[in-house]
Amino acid sequence: MMHIKLFNQVFFFFSIILITSCSGNPQLNLSEAVLFxxxxxxxxxxxxxELNAKTKIFVTNDSEELLGIGNSLVSILNPATGFNLAVETGSETSKSNSIYLKISxxxxxxxxEGYKLTISEKNIVIESVTVEGVFRAIxxxxxxxxxxxxxTQKQEKQWFIASGEIEDYPEYAYRGAMLDVARHFFGVEDVKRYIDLLAAYKINILHLHLSDDQGWRIEIKSWPKLTTIGGSTEVGGGEGGFYTQEQYKEIVAYAAANYITVIPEIDMPGHTNAALASYPELNCDGKSPELYTGIKVGFSTLCTSKEITYKFIDDVVKELVALTPGPYIHIxxxxxxxxDMxxxxxxxxxxxxxxxxxxxxxxxxxxxxxxDLKNEAIVQFWAKEENAKKGVAQNSKVIVSPSTKTxxxxxxxxxxxxxxxxAxxxxxxxxxxxxPDTFIKGVKKENILGIESPLWTETITTMDDIEYMVFPRIIGHSEIxxxxxxxxxxxxxKERLIKHTKRLKLMDVNYYDSKLLSE
Incomplete structure (x- = not known):
């Protein structure tokens, strides 16, 4: 009798192993995944x-926005897999071979922005309080x-995702990148490419530096010479360029679809030669300076004593506000x-x-x-720690962008x-x-809104240049x-980044191949 009982136990044990192994899914360790x-x-x-041609993607809430995120996932998955996956609406989360996007x-x-990502052999469930969080999880x-x-080409392979659970949420609410389109101008498609790359690393702010001594890059209908004159050149004397208001709105909408907020910057009272060359009345002497194509700084200023200067600023801000749904204007x-001070x-x-x-x-x-900082104005630290401390003393939040690091x-x-x-x-x-919270003595985490990585473009002329200087440093900044x-x-x-370079190559990113990645 004992032998029969023992046989039954052994048979049951090996049956469980056989059933488990018959799934055909490999044993993968989620903790070994390379994530940034x-x-x-x-x-x-x-x-x-296993993701396969029969996998279903379900949106569990009746939301057009969430449906859009589901379609975003499809656009990521279909080219390389060759599958024709589509998004459906369904309230349950129990069907096999399914991916669920759920507001919880x-x-x-x-x-x-946080999310919970649960992966089993049966299905994948993505949960967040918001659609934005679901996007981050994707x-x-x-x-x-x-x-x-x-x-972008179909790959002949099977697609497996390690099982387990990820709980995730950001350390800082503001995680930004700045692109200077004033020193050298970059068109709409380049900016969209940049947005795609930023979104992949959960960056949620794109700060556009739209004006400087060398160029004015946004159409202002009430002051048209800003672009016809001020937008006509760039560093080195190239033809420059500018965004029409429709093009700018296209950028803002594209960023919003990737849960990135655009912050427009109109630099003032300095860094204004392009504006001063366009309208002589903005100068104290009433004369327009020559257009500037060099890289020196600090030589220009709006005439702060003239009322026309403030009429000009009001008009520019009014038109920018109409185009920019985000909460910030950078001055x-x-x-x-x-x-003079x-x-x-x-x-x-x-x-x-x-x-x-x-x-x-x-x-x-x-x-x-x-x-005198007003109404929760935000200080972006880049150079002088005492200025950041002055901002904190006035109850302002700080964006941390040290020139020596970011x-x-x-x-x-x-x-x-x-x-x-x-620097x-x-x-x-x-x-x-x-x-960030130990970089400036006296500026603590509760004083910090977040981190931003600026790219000034005095020497940057192509999208390849942008990618080379940004990647992979921005990946580290996104993690900070x-x-x-x-x-x-x-x-x-470093170990994860070494492994990640293969993905960067497949994304066609012209990244800097540091010697540190081969040590």
């Missing part, structure tokens, strides 16, 4: 889900698939070396009032902290053939090895903005 930015929590169950009541720690799901998912305020302070105070009158929040480079136009090393080095060389380790400091480690990051 690194998630808050990963737990694995040692199996996998999650714990408050997840906030508006970027993670994309990275859980093999690198070949980035190919620049940096390097206005020829504007007794003129600079009342100017910044008055410009704040103009922006606030249109129910927008002011952002300015850290010099604006010399003024300026993407700085060379990697002395051999980099484009870029500048006035130093920024190799991949230097770009990663710092923490998203991942808890306690989970960040240079050796771990």
């Amino acid at each position: 930015p690194k998630p808050v929590s990963v737990s694995e169950t040692g199996s996998s889900f 009541d999650l714990d408050t720690k997840f906030g508006s 970027q993670t799901l994309r990275q859980l698939l093999s690198d070949e998912i980035e190919s 620049g305020g940096d390097e206005s070396h020829v504007t 007794e003129d600079y302070i009342p100017f910044i105070n008055r410009v704040q009032d103009i922006v606030n009158s249109y129910n927008k929040t002011v952002i300015g480079w850290d010099e604006i902290a010399h003024a 300026y993407l136009d700085m060379k990697y090393d002395s051999l980099t053939n484009i870029g500048l080095n006035w 130093g060389y920024i190799e991949l380790d230097s770009a990663y090895l710092w923490t 903005g998203w991942t808890p400091t306690s989970l960040r480690n240079w050796e771990d990051y």
